[in-house]
Amino acid sequence: MTNMIERQTLAVLVDNEAGVLSQISRLFSRKGYNIESLAVGATEDPKVSRITIEVYADEERITLLVNQLRKLFPVHSIKRLPLSHSIRRELVLIKVRTVDNAARSEILQIASVFRTSIIDVSVDTLTLAVIGDEGKVDAMQKMLEMHGILELVRTGVIALERGKDTINDDTKVKGEFNYGKNVL
Amino acid sequence: MQMTGAEILIQCLLEQGVDTIFGYPGGTILNVYDALYGYSDKIKHILTAHEQGASHAADGYARSTGKVGVCFATSGPGCTNLVTGIATAHLDSSPIVFITCNVAENLIGKDSFQEVDITGITMPITKSNYLVRDVNKLADTVREAFGIARSGRPGPVLIDILKNVTAEQTEYEPLPLEQHRFHGHLGKLIQRATQDFKAPEPDVEDVDKMAEMIKACKKPMLICGGGVVRGRAHEEFQRFAERIDSPVAVTVMGGGGFRGRSPLTTGMIGMHGSQASNMAVDGCDLLIAVGCRFSDRVALDPSTFAKQAKIVQIDIDRSEVNKNVKTDHHIIGDAKQVLQMLLDRLPQADHSEWKDYVFSFPTETEYTLDGETLTPKQISDAIARLAPMDTFVATDVGQHQMWAIQHFHFDFPGQLLTSGGFGTMGFGLGAAIGAQVAHPDTTVLHIAGDGCFRMNCHELATVSYYKLPIISVVFNNGTLGMVRQWQNLIYEKRFSQTTLDRAPDFVKLAEAYGLKGKRVHNVAELEEALREALERKSGYVIDCAIDIDEMVRPMVSGGSHITNFLVD
Numbered sequence: 001m002t003n004m005i006e007r008q009t010l011a012v013l014v015d016n017e018a019g020v021l022s023q024i025s026r027l028f029s030r031k032g033y034n035i036e037s038l039a040v041g042a043t044e045d046p047k048v049s050r051i052t053i054e055v056y057a058d059e060e061r062i063t064l065l066v067n068q069l070r071k072l073f074p075v076h077s078i079k080r081l082p083l084s085h086s087i088r089r090e091l092v093l094i095k096v097r098t099v100d101n102a103a104r105s106e107i108l109q110i111a112s113v114f115r116t117s118i119i120d121v122s123v124d125t126l127t128l129a130v131i132g133d134e135g136k137v138d139a140m141q142k143m144l145e146m147h148g149i150l151e152l153v154r155t156g157v158i159a160l161e162r163g164k165d166t167i168n169d170d171t172k173v174k175g176e177f178n179y180g181k182n183v184l
Numbered sequence: 185m186q187m188t189g190a191e192i193l194i195q196c197l198l199e200q201g202v203d204t205i206f207g208y209p210g211g212t213i214l215n216v217y218d219a220l221y222g223y224s225d226k227i228k229h230i231l232t233a234h235e236q237g238a239s240h241a242a243d244g245y246a247r248s249t250g251k252v253g254v255c256f257a258t259s260g261p262g263c264t265n266l267v268t269g270i271a272t273a274h275l276d277s278s279p280i281v282f283i284t285c286n287v288a289e290n291l292i293g294k295d296s297f298q299e300v301d302i303t304g305i306t307m308p309i310t311k312s313n314y315l316v317r318d319v320n321k322l323a324d325t326v327r328e329a330f331g332i333a334r335s336g337r338p339g340p341v342l343i344d345i346l347k348n349v350t351a352e353q354t355e356y357e358p359l360p361l362e363q364h365r366f367h368g369h370l371g372k373l374i375q376r377a378t379q380d381f382k383a384p385e386p387d388v389e390d391v392d393k394m395a396e397m398i399k400a401c402k403k404p405m406l407i408c409g410g411g412v413v414r415g416r417a418h419e420e421f422q423r424f425a426e427r428i429d430s431p432v433a434v435t436v437m438g439g440g441g442f443r444g445r446s447p448l449t450t451g452m453i454g455m456h457g458s459q460a461s462n463m464a465v466d467g468c469d470l471l472i473a474v475g476c477r478f479s480d481r482v483a484l485d486p487s488t489f490a491k492q493a494k495i496v497q498i499d500i501d502r503s504e505v506n507k508n509v510k511t512d513h514h515i516i517g518d519a520k521q522v523l524q525m526l527l528d529r530l531p532q533a534d535h536s537e538w539k540d541y542v543f544s545f546p547t548e549t550e551y552t553l554d555g556e557t558l559t560p561k562q563i564s565d566a567i568a569r570l571a572p573m574d575t576f577v578a579t580d581v582g583q584h585q586m587w588a589i590q591h592f593h594f595d596f597p598g599q600l601l602t603s604g605g606f607g608t609m610g611f612g613l614g615a616a617i618g619a620q621v622a623h624p625d626t627t628v629l630h631i632a633g634d635g636c637f638r639m640n641c642h643e644l645a646t647v648s649y650y651k652l653p654i655i656s657v658v659f660n661n662g663t664l665g666m667v668r669q670w671q672n673l674i675y676e677k678r679f680s681q682t683t684l685d686r687a688p689d690f691v692k693l694a695e696a697y698g699l700k701g702k703r704v705h706n707v708a709e710l711e712e713a714l715r716e717a718l719e720r721k722s723g724y725v726i727d728c729a730i731d732i733d734e735m736v737r738p739m740v741s742g743g744s745h746i747t748n749f750l751v752d
Contacts, residue, residue, distance in 0.1 A: 068503050076376060142359070
């Protein structure tokens with residue numbers, strides 16, 4: 001099972017400084033990975049940013065990648081977030097064409113079924129904000145396609161572990177990374 | 185005290201105990217060189233012929249002393265000329281701080297004269313790099329750069345300083361070296377490592393488990409990698425090998441980590457490894473690799489490498505575990521410390537039967553020596569006979585490199601200076617300059633091929649100017665020997681673009697630089713030249729004519745099983 005390629009979610013805490021994102025993303029391209037989803041933002045500590053990255057990789061390769069990431073000095077900590085044990089959300093804004101009143105009311109109905117909000121209205125369009133994991137977003141997208149999606153933007157997935165575990169927990173692997181005693 | 189950025193930089197170098205810099209000046213780094221002018225009594229600057237030579241010299245200095253090397257270059261082409269040297273240091277974990285200057289703040293991002301994004305370019309080949317845009321952050325950055333270069337697994341760090349920063353003034357507060365770890369960003373990094381992370385000690389359970397594995401094994405095999413050299417763990421390694429009574433194979437980077445004359449050594453391992461080394465790896469039941477990443481030149485085919493054995497890896501860098509070869513157990517830590525912990529747990533073992541088997545295979549290749557032409561083995565033997573035991577050997581890359589490593593016996597870390605990971609042709613002369621500057625009274629040999637020598641031979645100007653008594657021995661076969669060897673064996677003798685039947689005459693070249701040169705054709709001439717070279721106190725080039733089709737033996741082709749010898 002270890003060599004099955006799966007979508008992997010990584011949460012990475014880094015220094016909130018210029019150039020750090022490029023350092024992280026270059027590591028992925030250097031090792032031959034396409035980043036499927038990327039979301040970056042400050043955390044409760046404004047000096048620290050949290051990056052959520054998703055890539056397709058097997059168990060062995062993702063371990064190597066995480067090991068490489070840990071070596072970068074701006075990286076504070078990394079955690080793999082398995083699908084079964086984490087909450088994943090993405091915000092998607094979709095602008096849909098409304099040709100007539102019938103279409104408009106149908107779209108409003110779809111929106112209410114998916115519990116999404118309408119955030120902008122014009123004579124010819126409706127803009128919806130969808131929050132969910134990719135299952136919900138994909139289903140919603142399929143329903144709206146027939147009306148003509150004019151524009152769609154996704155924030156990228158953000159994720160947190162379920163329960164009391166956090167990215168700051170100490171683990172043995174984490175302990176194996178340090179800057180060494182012989183700094184001076 | 186108020187000082188300019190350039191003066192602060194020099195003060196910070198003095199804090200680190202830097203007394204030697206290799207470099208090349210230029211427009212943007214003028215302020216720094218101007219500040220350096222006032223410190224010529226404290227810091228020696230070696231001006232090379234080319235920035236690449238400076239980068240290799242700083243590398244040779246670092247490798248031979250174990251200290252951090254320092255290299256200066258200007259913006260644009262100055263710093264891009266360092267790139268090969270930085271990558272060479274990165275692949276071989278050599279601690280160097282490269283200091284470059286960039287154009288001033290008002291010119292940044294405008295494709296100004298000699299502007300280049302060197303921090304972007306060197307991101308994947310440095311341990312860390314910095315662009316300093318604020319003079320108030322300069323001292324902190326330099327302290328952090330040195331701390332990072334020498335800590336953990338060492339490596340190159342680059343600091344790019346804007347020209348205006350070198351001219352601006354700010355308050356400089358001296359900080360003794362032993363205080364650095366408690367201040368600034370370096371202090372934060374270390375705090376992060378010790379507070380959030382477990383203490384950097386090797387895991388005791390891991391060590392216990394490994395001790396049990398060693399006690400249970402019947403046929404142990406050790407690999408001495410570059411980590412033993414970088415960690416200066418040679419004494420512990422020696423005792424460890426003797427305690428568990430195991431044969432020891434040495435990688436190219438491990439040269440000098442284990443005494444070459446020890447009865448336990450099986451010689452080099454890998455593509456050009458000895459039969460004894462490669463057969464032992466293929467027959468052991470426990471393989472212990474210390475500071476070795478199982479590169480493709482060592483493991484060859486990772487899927488069949490030591491498959492019958494349990495593989496244990498000792499490395500300071502967690503990211504090396506399971507990278508190339510899957511291991512059964514690993515210990516993360518400094519080789520010196522881990523080996524000492526193992527020594528405390530292990531009784532004296534005896535594996536005579538296994539050793540008899542391993543040493544029934546040759547540890548060195550036998551060459552027939554009856555021809556008219558000089559052979560590589562004869563050159564190596566003559567050098568070994570005449571050169572002092574503590575001679576530093578810097579090599580370039582190719583056949584001569586393999587011959588040198590196969591035939592010379594290295595006894596201490598830093599004695600062999602060679603580009604093992606990146607395979608940089610032209611590395612040797614620069615590295616020899618660095619080693620000779622650091623060890624003015626010790627013999628430094630530069631072993632080169634004719635192809636490599638041609639790449640950076642302009643550094644003979646540096647050898648000549650600073651009166652460095654470096655002896656360059658050129659294995660001159662008139663071809664890119666290693667590539668020709670592959671063409672001979674694998675490409676049906678189609679010698680595409682490898683024949684080097686062209687100028688210059690190396691003897692005349694040496695003379696043009698004010699050095700002595702001699703072309704030799706047999707052992708007697710070689711010995712005479714070597715004797716003369718060893719007595720002289722200036723550079724000497726010995727051009728040795730060898731046959732164009734000499735091969736490095738044995739050879740296992742890339743990706744094959746380790747005992748699948750293409751030539752014996």
